[in-house]
Amino acid sequence: MTGRLESLTAGQPIVYGGDRVTHVDDDLAAAFEPGDHLVVVQQTGDLLHVPQSEHHIVESAVTAALDGFAELARSSDEQITAFFERFADLLADDEVFAVIASANDADVAAAAARGRSTTRLELGATMRDDMIAGLREWAKADAGRDAIIDVIEHPGWTLESRRAPLGVVGFVFEGRPNVFADACGVVRTGNAVVFRIGSDALGTARAIVSSALRPALEAASLPTGIVQLVDSASRSAGHALFSDARLSLAVARGSGAAVSQLGAVAAQAGVPVSLHGTGGAWMVTGLGADSDTVTAAVTHSLDRKVCNTLNVVAVPQEIAETIVPAVLAGLDAAAAARGTVGRLHVVEGGEHVVPAERFVRQVTIDRADGPSAETAASPIAESGLATEWEWENSPEITLVVVDDVAHAVSLCNRYSPHFVASLVTDDTAEHDAFYAAVDAPFVTDGFTRWVDGQYALNKPELGLSNWEGGRMLGRGGVLSGDSIHTVRYRAHIADHGTHR
Known part of the structure; x- marks a missing residue:
């Protein structure tokens, strides 16, 4: 029953x-x-x-997106281009943006009052410029909604494989207003999106929708249903969204635990999932590393806390005497640039390579919930290598002294999120061996913060995938708007006498 x-x-x-x-x-x-x-x-x-009530909000949003997706098939690529151009123009308009900025100021103040992190929430000049640049990139991008991928000629008939839109994408992400523009990239390839932004940024999202997004859709004569904001501050709205089997893809971006839970909800609803959660980059210093290069790589990998920020540095014992000071100099330089001090965790057994005074010197660390009096350095168990430091303003890393680069790779493959791996070295052979052995989709020989769709590929990203949950099938670790497609097959029978 x-x-x-x-x-x-x-x-x-x-x-x-x-x-x-x-x-x-x-x-x-x-x-x-x-x-x-x-x-x-x-x-x-x-x-x-x-x-x-939350279920009804989500159900209505997905229904509107499905209707919009069906209508979008009858819209032209030129209309889609016009949408992105108009969206960018409106964000670039100071009078329009003043309304959005005011809403963002209110969001930031409310979040700060609750002891929440605001570093990713603030919609400043740089974030605004990046949003505008991303939308203009989508305006210039090839549409590809019906691009021919391959043609196979057979006697009497021809088969084409062609790109096609996927459908409605459900997107849940943390309170970062810039991701709002990134999510709209799915429209370029003919898809619709329903997204829920973190509650901290909901006021900003509402202002973007009313002041820029919806007017841009209307100006381009596109169906307004193709981009839907789940207008709810409740986390349960995200659970309702990812439970909706009408989604063609569920994308989650944020903290590791929340993302994993959302992924599980979508998977059991039968919705394909792309998760972008746990971050934290690893850097290994090779035997061919130059001290100045190490300092620069560390400094430029710690300018702010996002998923591709440096989290762990591994230094071989053989070069620790000269390279660890370079690592510490990079940490201190990054902290000084932010007007604060850095925090160091040292895996037990490596304390001897760090000046003893760091383990006793009291410093003030800027945490999301306020200043915290801590020592500049402290020991940590090896298992702590799996911890991603979610710092607010004071750069925070773990240092581990290893036997050699191979030992560092084994620790990285065991404890890291299988995400960004850097080997700083001037030795090409050493780096080739590292690339072959390390289990990560993004590998480099310097700073780690280049891992970003817009910065590296000129394509605003929906998220960056690590390999914690397995390697990506048929695509790279950068999920962008033009990644969201399926394949259709179209046959033309020239000789109707053809049969099997």
Whole structure:
């Protein structure tokens, strides 16, 4: 027998994973009302409550996107180009942007009052310029909605494989207003998008929609449904979105735990998933490393905290006496540029290569919840190499002394998020061996912050994939708007006497 869930009882058993049981707690039982949805994460047993109101918000947004997607097929590539151009022009208009900036100021102030990090939330001049530049890149990009990929000639008939739009993309990301423009890149290839931005930036997102996005769609005579903001500050709206089986792809970008949970929700709903969560770059200094190059690479990898920011530095014991000071100089330079001091974690056994005074000197570290009095350096267990330091203003890294580069690679392959790996060396053979052995999609010989779709590929990204959950099938680690496509096949039968 089947029925509809109308209520929950404290202590009620819920089966998950086929053979495990979790139980409803008091708060969930009290909050659940008729019409609400309960999402059971089959991997973990997490019980996610989606109120009926949140479900309706998401359901309406996805329906509008589906309708818009169908209409978009009848729109021209020139209209899509006009949309991106107009969107960029509106963001570049100081009068229009003043409204958006005011909303962002309010978001930043509210987030700061709650002790939340605001470094990625602030929509300053640089972020604004990047958004405008990204939209203009999409305006110039090849449409590719019906591009011929391959043609196979057969006796009496021909087969074409052609690119085609995928459908509606669900996109959940943290409170970074610039990602808003990145998400619109899927329209270039004929797709629609429904996104939920982090609650910290919801006011900014609303202002962008009303002041720039919707007017740009209307000016280009495109269906307004193709870009939908889930207008809710509740995390349950993200759970509702990724539970909607009408999505063609679910993209999650943010902190590791939240992204993993969202991915599990989408996967069990039968929606393909692209996750962009855990970050933190690793840097190894090779035997052929130059001290000045190491300092520069460290400094330029710590200008701000994002996913491609330097997190771990591995130095072979043989060169530690000369290279560790270069690493510390880079950390200190990056901190000084931000008007603060750096924080160092040293894997146990490597303390002897760091000046002893760093382990006793008290410094003020800028944390998201306020200043914190800490020592400049402290020891950490080897397992701590798996920790991504989510610093606010004070650059923070882990230093590990290794036997050699091969030892560093083995630690990277074991503890890192399999994301960005750098070997600073002047020895080509040493770097070739590193590239062959390290398990990461992004490999370099210098600073790590180049790993960015817009900076490196001139394509605004929806996210950067690590290899924690397996290597990408058929595409690279940069998920961009033009990555969102499928393939259709079209046959032309010239000789109707052809048969099998």
